[in-house]
Amino acid sequence: MGFGGISIWQLVIVLGIVILLFGTKKLRNLGGDIGSAVKGFKKAMHEDDATKSTADENKKQLTEDAQFNEQAKTQDKVEPDTRQNTEQNTK
Structure with a gap:
């Protein structure tokens, strides 16, 4: 038994008929086209x-940039106060 109740011999006969109807050149081109399509799909x-x-x-x-900007804003707010305190202490 093969696929779904079809024997190997039945598959061989169907394959032979397909080759006779379409010829090997058309089947080879069809295989190449399918291969190219699969390759393009994988690339995409x-x-x-x-x-x-x-x-x-x-x-x-x-x-990360947003967090850095927030930290920089916080430091800018703190630093002017510290500068004023140091200037007052030095006077």
């Missing part, structure tokens, strides 16, 4: 994964 999937990872890295960088 790989590029999509690369785009996602780049987007994730950019998002992470933006978050």
